[in-house]
Amino acid sequence: MAALFKARRALSSFFTGCRSLSQLAELPETHQILRQTCRDYADRELSPIAARLDKEHVYPAKQIQELGAMGVMAMEVPEELGGAGMDYLAYSLAMEEISRGCASTGVVVSVNNSLYIGPILKFGTEEQKKQWIQPFTTGEKVGCFALSEPGNGSDAGAASTIAHQEGDEWVLNGTKAWITNSWDASAAIVFATTDKTLKHKGISAFLIPMPHPGLSLGKKEDKLGIRASSTANIILEDCRIPLGYMLGPRGSGFKIAMQTLDSGRIGIAAQALGIAQASLECAADYAHKRTAFGAPIGKLQAIQFKLADMAVAIEGARLLTWKAALLRDSKKAFTKEAAMAKLAASEAATFCSHQAIQVLGGMGYVTDMPAERHYRDARITEIYEGTSEIQRLVIAGQLLKEYQL
Amino acid sequence: KCPRVSPVVTLCYCFVSPQIRVKPDNTGVVTDGVKHSMNPFCEIAVEEAVKLKEKKLIKEVVAVSCGPQQSQETIRTALAMGADRGIHVDVSGKDYENLGPLQVSKILAALAKQEDAQLILLGKQAIDDDCNQTGQMTAALLDWPQGTFASEVSLEGDKINLVREIDGGLEHIKINTPAVITADLRLNTPRYATLPNIMKAKKKKIATVKPADLGVDLTSRLEVLKVEEPPQREAGMKVETVEDLVVKLKEAGRV
Numbered sequence: 001m002a003a004l005f006k007a008r009r010a011l012s013s014f015f016t017g018c019r020s021l022s023q024l025a026e027l028p029e030t031h032q033i034l035r036q037t038c039r040d041y042a043d044r045e046l047s048p049i050a051a052r053l054d055k056e057h058v059y060p061a062k063q064i065q066e067l068g069a070m071g072v073m074a075m076e077v078p079e080e081l082g083g084a085g086m087d088y089l090a091y092s093l094a095m096e097e098i099s100r101g102c103a104s105t106g107v108v109v110s111v112n113n114s115l116y117i118g119p120i121l122k123f124g125t126e127e128q129k130k131q132w133i134q135p136f137t138t139g140e141k142v143g144c145f146a147l148s149e150p151g152n153g154s155d156a157g158a159a160s161t162i163a164h165q166e167g168d169e170w171v172l173n174g175t176k177a178w179i180t181n182s183w184d185a186s187a188a189i190v191f192a193t194t195d196k197t198l199k200h201k202g203i204s205a206f207l208i209p210m211p212h213p214g215l216s217l218g219k220k221e222d223k224l225g226i227r228a229s230s231t232a233n234i235i236l237e238d239c240r241i242p243l244g245y246m247l248g249p250r251g252s253g254f255k256i257a258m259q260t261l262d263s264g265r266i267g268i269a270a271q272a273l274g275i276a277q278a279s280l281e282c283a284a285d286y287a288h289k290r291t292a293f294g295a296p297i298g299k300l301q302a303i304q305f306k307l308a309d310m311a312v313a314i315e316g317a318r319l320l321t322w323k324a325a326l327l328r329d330s331k332k333a334f335t336k337e338a339a340m341a342k343l344a345a346s347e348a349a350t351f352c353s354h355q356a357i358q359v360l361g362g363m364g365y366v367t368d369m370p371a372e373r374h375y376r377d378a379r380i381t382e383i384y385e386g387t388s389e390i391q392r393l394v395i396a397g398q399l400l401k402e403y404q405l
Numbered sequence: 406k407c408p409r410v411s412p413v414v415t416l417c418y419c420f421v422s423p424q425i426r427v428k429p430d431n432t433g434v435v436t437d438g439v440k441h442s443m444n445p446f447c448e449i450a451v452e453e454a455v456k457l458k459e460k461k462l463i464k465e466v467v468a469v470s471c472g473p474q475q476s477q478e479t480i481r482t483a484l485a486m487g488a489d490r491g492i493h494v495d496v497s498g499k500d501y502e503n504l505g506p507l508q509v510s511k512i513l514a515a516l517a518k519q520e521d522a523q524l525i526l527l528g529k530q531a532i533d534d535d536c537n538q539t540g541q542m543t544a545a546l547l548d549w550p551q552g553t554f555a556s557e558v559s560l561e562g563d564k565i566n567l568v569r570e571i572d573g574g575l576e577h578i579k580i581n582t583p584a585v586i587t588a589d590l591r592l593n594t595p596r597y598a599t600l601p602n603i604m605k606a607k608k609k610k611i612a613t614v615k616p617a618d619l620g621v622d623l624t625s626r627l628e629v630l631k632v633e634e635p636p637q638r639e640a641g642m643k644v645e646t647v648e649d650l651v652v653k654l655k656e657a658g659r660v
Binding site for chain 2: 029030032033034036037040041066069070071072075079084085086090094
C-alpha cells in the first residue's frame with residue numbers, strides 16, 4: 001500500500017510540479033497487473049469476436065458477464081456492494097484495454113460504471129445503493145442513463161419529459177432519445193422536469209426498473225459504429241413509480257447529470273484511446289508487412305510521419321485522461337481536465353482511425369481488416385457524453401473563471 | 406479423508422514474443438526488450454493448485470519463480486489468481502543465461518525440502534526453450550513419483566489419480582504423495598484474475614532467496630556452441646502431374 005501511495009504522490013507532483021517524465025512511465029504495480037489482465041482478456045476474448053458482433057449487431061452478453069465476474073462492471077463500487085473497490089485511474093486503464101478489443105463492449109462497460117452506477121453511488125441512499133447497484137455489479141444486469149430527448153441533446157436544461165406527483169407515485173410522460181444499453185438494460189436513470197418554471201433547476205432524477213409498465217422502447221437505431229451496443233428511444237406514457245425512486249433531492253437532476261457526465265467523460269476518453277490505439281497497432285503492423293517500391297512501406301517517410309502523428313495524439317490524450325482520473329481520485333476539481341481528455345481522446349480516435357485506413361490503402365476500406373470498424377466506432381466518441389463543441393465550452397468556461405474575466 | 410498437502414507451484418518467466426532474433430554472435434537469442442510473461446503451461450499449473458485449494462484438498466499454494474527482479478511479476482500474477490505467498494529465487498546476469506532445467510530442478514528440490522511441500526505443480530514445458538525436463542528432473546532429485554502431461558488430477562486420500570496425455574492416447578495412473586505433477590494444455594482453463602484479487606495480491610508476501618542460500622550450485626553442465634536461425638524458407642516449385650511430383654521428391658531425397 002505504501003508503494004501505491006508513494007507512486008501516486010510522485011505522479012501527482014509530476015503534474016503540479018516539474019519532475020522527470022520517467023516517474024510517469026511506471027504505473028503502480030497493481031494498476032500494471034490490472035492493465036495486463038484486461039489486455040489479455042481483450043486479446044483473447046474480445047478481439048476475435050469484435051468483427052462478428054459488429055456485423056450482426058449482437059450484444060456481448062457472455063463477455064459482459066465474464067467482465068462482471070472480474071469486477072470490471074462495477075470498478076468503483078465498494079466490495080461490500082459487490083464491486084472491485086478500485087480508483088478511476090484503474091477504471092481508465094481497464095476501459096482503454098477493453099475498448100481496444102471491442103469498442104461496443106467498452107461503451108456497455110462505461111455506461112454501466114460511470115453513467116448508471118456512478119450517480120447512484122454518489123447521490124443514492126443506502127437503501128437505493130443496495131437495490132439499484134448490488135444486482136448490477138455482476139454483468140447479469142446493466143443499467144442506462146436517459147438524459148437526451150428528441151428535442152434536446154446538448155441543451156440538457158430544456159428537458160420536456162415531465163414528472164408529476166399523484167398521491168404516493170410519480171407519473172412520468174415523455175420520450176428520451178439515443179439511450180445506450182436501452183434494449184439490454186434492467187434499469188434506467190431518467191431525467192424529467194418536476195417544475196418547468198424553474199427551468200434547469202426544476203429537473204429531477206428518477207430510477208426506473210426495466211421492463212416496467214408505462215415504459216417502452218423505440219426501435220433499435222441502425223448505427224454507423226458501436227453496433228453491438230443497443231441504442232434506442234425510451235418512451236414514457238403514464239409511467240408510475242414509487243416516490244422512493246427519486247434519486248437525490250427534488251430539483252437536483254441537472255446537477256446530478258452534469259456531475260455524472262464529468263466522470264463519464266473520463267470513461268469515454270479511455271474508450272476513444274482504446275480505439276485509437278487499436279488503429280495505430282493495425283497501421284504499424286501493416287507498415288511492417290506491406291511492401292511497395294521494393295521495401296516495407298514503414299520505410300517511407302510519408303507513412304512514418306503518419307504513425308508518429310498518431311502516436312503523439314494518443315499519448316497526449318492518454319496523459320490528459322490519466323491526469324483527469326488522478327485529480328478525481330484525489331477528490332480535486334477535474335471538470336476542465338475531464339473535458340480536455342474527452343476532447344483530445346475523441347479527436348485522436350477519429351484522426352488515428354482515419355490515418356490507419358490511409359496507411360492500409362485499399363485494405364483499410366474492406367471488412368477483412370479492422371481499420372474500417374475502428375473508423376466507424378471512433379466517430380461517435382466526438383458526439384456522445386458531450387459533443388466536442390460542448391467540451392470546448394466547458395473548457396473555456398473553466399479557463400475564463402481561472403483568469404477572472 | 407483428504408490430505409492437507411501444501412503444494413509448491415513453480416512458474417517460468419519466459420519470453421513470449423512472436424518475433425525472435427538470433428544474437429549476432431550466435432550465442433543465443435535476443436532477450437533484451439522482448440516481452441516476458443508467465444509461461445502458459447505454468448498458468449494452468451497455478452489454476453490447478455488454486456482449484457485444489459478451493460476444494461479444500463490442499464492447505465496453501467506457494468508460487469515460485471527463478472530469475473531476475475522482473476520475474477516477480479509472474480509471482481504477483483499467480484498471487485492475484487489465488488496463490489497464498491510467493492518465493493522469488495534471485496538469479497540474474499550470467500547465472501540467469503546459464504539457468505537450465507537441471508539448475509531449476511536443484512533449486513526446486515531444495516525449496517521443497519525447506520518448505521516441506523507435499524506436491525509440486527509445474528507447466529509441462531516452457532514455451533521459450535521447450536525443454537520439458539524440469540518436472541522430471543525435480544522428481545528424480547527428490548526421489549518422488551511424477552505425473553507428467555497431466556490432463557486430469559484428482560486427490561484420493563494420500564494418493565493422486567492422474568490422467569496423462571501420451572502419444573498413444575490417455576494413460577490413467579495412481580501415484581503416492583509427495584509427488585511432482587506437470588500440467589498439460591487440457592488440464593484446465595486458467596481464470597482471469599479478478600480486480601479485488603489483484604488488490605489483495607499486493608498484501609501477500611513474496612520472499613526472496615538466493616540459490617547459494619539453498620546450497621545449490623548453478624554451474625551449467627552444458628555449453629552452447631552455436632545458435633542459428635532455421636534456413637530461410639525457399640520458394641516452392643510447381644509441377645504438372647503427380648508423377649512429376651514423386652520424381653522431384655525422390656530427387657530431393659524426401660522419399
